[in-house]
Amino acid sequence: MFHKILIANRGEIALRIIRACKELGIRTVAVHSTADADALHTKIADESICIGKAPSAESYLNMKAIISAAEVTDAQAIHPGYGFLAENAEFAEVCENCGLTFIGPSAESIRIMGDKIAGRQSVTKAGVPILPGTKDNVPSVEEAQRIAAEIGFPVIIKATAGGGGKGMKVVHSPVALPNLFATARAEARASFGNADVYIEKFCEQPRHVEVQILGDKHGNVIHLGERDCSIQRRHQKLIEEAPCPVLSPALRKQLCECAVNAAKAIGYYSAGTMEFLLDKNNNFYFMEMNTRVQVEHPVTEMITGVDIIKEQIRIAYGEPLRYQQKDIKIRGHAIECRINAEDPVKFTPCPGKVDGYHPPGGLGVRIDSAIYDQYTILPYYDSMVAKLIVHADTREEAIKRMARALDEFIIGGVKTTIEFHQRIMANKDFIEGDVDTGFLERLKI
Amino acid sequence: MFHKILIANRGEIALRIIRACKELGIRTVAVHSTADADALHTKIADESICIGKAPSAESYLNMKAIISAAEVTDAQAIHPGYGFLAENAEFAEVCENCGLTFIGPSAESIRIMGDKIAGRQSVTKAGVPILPGTKDNVPSVEEAQRIAAEIGFPVIIKATAGGGGKGMKVVHSPVALPNLFATARAEARASFGNADVYIEKFCEQPRHVEVQILGDKHGNVIHLGERDCSIQRRHQKLIEEAPCPVLSPALRKQLCECAVNAAKAIGYYSAGTMEFLLDKNNNFYFMEMNTRVQVEHPVTEMITGVDIIKEQIRIAYGEPLRYQQKDIKIRGHAIECRINAEDPVKFTPCPGKVDGYHPPGGLGVRIDSAIYDQYTILPYYDSMVAKLIVHADTREEAIKRMARALDEFIIGGVKTTIEFHQRIMANKDFIEGDVDTGFLERLKI
Amino acid sequence: MDIKDIKALVKIITDSDISEFEMENEIERIHIRRGAEKEYVQVSAPTLTAAAPLPAAAPAAAPATAPAEAVDDGCETITSPIVGTFYRKSSPEADPYVEVGSTVEAGQTVCLVEAMKLFNEIEADYKCKIVEILKDDASPVEYGEPLFKVKRL
């Protein structure tokens, strides 16, 4: 096994990875910006090294500094976590060229799935359903009108290089199309330096359902079941759960097998996630694949008992998967609430000094957080300060457990979204599992 | 279901019970001494009521005050937790006479198992092996010599009313017997107001293995597997794990079935624990039954997924068990470390103000604790301040997880046994599972 | 500095996080120190009330301060020695044992606290005047909870 791993990230995911390494007996190197000298990942790692100034571009996105840090500390591998350089094909390549193992998929896989069009093409070949629409760049309004008429309104325009909602426009009628088409291209250029957009059928009130994949470097691929991440605000997930409350066993099997086939088709290894839209009539459509570990991976760990980070590390080292599909047993139900340092109503970020910190405890409660009492939440980085995860026999019990855990959770000195999550856990529709990606907008919160 | 329960306890177990009630939608009443006005159980319960002065005898052992508190708050049932009045048959009776449900076994079960001799007789009838020796009081030294000669030295003298090591004497030769016999009787009288002692075969280097039982009021009894609690200091458990690392499946089946039969034989209901000694040759002998939930119940919850406190409440309400034996599946391995506010070497209690508190988190880590930053650990009560429980796929992984969690755990301002547990997790014999109840004495810690 | 100023001063200080205050001039000298105990309560208070702003939290805290029975305005309190139900009368028909303004002798019964069907007579420890009755008839009381505000005679 590796003797030393560098973690090219910060916050709770850096801590998550350091914990996995400690349990595997692997030494850890934390990298940090000048602003993160007191961060928990910096303190808990066996070694820590400052790589640059507070802005991510000068530290956590600074490939040269990170590679150099790995070299001077004699690390053998780099775990990128999520965000920052996690889905940067070039970084994966640079690592390998420098003789460092990138703990993630191949640069090739990242590149294919990072390009919407190439991604859709590759999964379509594997027989995975996608939303009707173009796979390629739509150059002109005329072309756009033709396609829209063909697949029928409403349609959605998306940036080929896009993600996170930027450059996305829903069009309900031919009249509205020209303006929105232009806006979408403009946003795409602004956000990604590439104006190319494509058009597909817009699926109304869909659920966001994603399948967790694990593949090794020997061609074995399994799934760890699905997650439902329909509670989103502006395409940002806030609450995730597993399993999806509305999937029939037959549909689950079909969906998960689709995901495994798509992964096999591109020779995918490491952890990955296939995101799907599930419509009211139980049709599912492939959206995109995330070629990294995700924020919400813990809910899958809770119901399967599989330590996804440890598996990523073993896979990167070249070990064959320790599980076959039949070994994966789903047990109970898990929910994750992302607790952000934000106004619980307006969601405006609220960095500042934590004054009083007391996490909940007891049966079925898991906390992944890198904050502590008197820690200063920095404005430079993500506003998520804690993930509160619960596990119970049933979804109903899990919701009650989450509610009581939220009641116990104390984060003083800054505003957090704890109160928001308390409202959701008490929401009738959520309790009944009757939600879709438009749930929060309709709720007006 | 009950609408309101009074918790006649304090500390982490009171919090544990309040959490279970909140998840069941049951209102809670905390009782507290004047010294516990700021205790977490007092703060987190829906209602709290002061029942007397700091000394337990005037508060947590004050039956009248507790019953009266239940009456004025209109509670329907009382959960006694462990310790205090949990195994007091009279209290169980008083509750029932006052129309309050005692969340535990019948007064009769408590009485039978509270009396060593009656307990041994009843389980023997059920075919459970006990250590060769007398079942009855041994009145004279002559009688003691006769019995010792008959069952062979070494023998152990125990108080019939005893427990926790008081009034226990190991005798290796006839010469030593007269003095130790007298001492044992003197200690027994001093500790329990009853000088009666009995004699049994002393089993050398045994493991302490106990079976968790759940029974309902309809005659159904199941077991939740066993726990190994061999890491003890002066008969006080410090580390518990489940399952027992050395039991063969066949032996496990035999042991657990024995326990179930013994429980059935006395019509036992609620949660209970049968404690056995397991010798080097895999012979097991019944020691005693604890007619309450135990400190170490979480390790069983982690590997079975059964919420033992919730089951106690459902059983007390009269519901039939929700599980059959075949539903109980053991998953992975769990370890609990009892963290006490004591000197980690001398084990002298060290009460005082907590100055800095940060519990560990992440996958497979559970904390049951009622302390918080700036909380003052009181000298009047038990010195246990936190239970750190981990769960993992294998015992080896669980030990590594416990080690890294202990490394993260910060309790400032007072001495704790965290350092002691770190030493044990690094101990070769412990890692290999090669321990017995004499382990710590031999370790000289 | 008259009593009003002092009261105001005390408020200013207790509303702040000041632990010690000293002031001196030719006519007077003032020295205020706040107890560690109190400070500790304040440090933890935000944390805990944040945890659960319980109605119970307040009364629960009362006994802690009860031992110091003296109240600023020179009055003292008679507290409940047991948990139970507070009764002002020996029976529904009977008159209350005491009213505001009543003068009671040491050893005189001022109320009953019922616990487990037993009616415990609560007596005054010293001769005093009832200034205020702090609990309603037939309401639950906890250990150490103040029942009457009295002025020693």
Add this chain to the structure above:
Amino acid sequence: MDIKDIKALVKIITDSDISEFEMENEIERIHIRRGAEKEYVQVSAPTLTAAAPLPAAAPAAAPATAPAEAVDDGCETITSPIVGTFYRKSSPEADPYVEVGSTVEAGQTVCLVEAMKLFNEIEADYKCKIVEILKDDASPVEYGEPLFKVKRL
């Protein structure tokens, strides 16, 4: 000082991070000490060092303070602008760029920091004298880590 002044004073102090205040003149004397806030800060400090008394923790903290380059003894430091390996010579055979006591001109190379096989020449920003060489040859350095103690000339 009347009560209004005192109130204002208390606010000024509690809004600041002052822990103790004392004032005296011919007519009066005032002394204010704060507890909670100060105490609380101390609470958290040990927490962190307790968290991980790592050898790494110390150097890691350095850059945070590095911006303030001035060192008490009137010396300043030349820090590393990148993560890498510190070299005092251009090649194993060559002489070191500088020795203790050397005087260097602004823009003169004082060492190399190698990152990803690239040797980056580190130059002095101003004319100065090398007072101390803080790192051994060929040792790893992190961003902002002091390399030389120098005296500005």
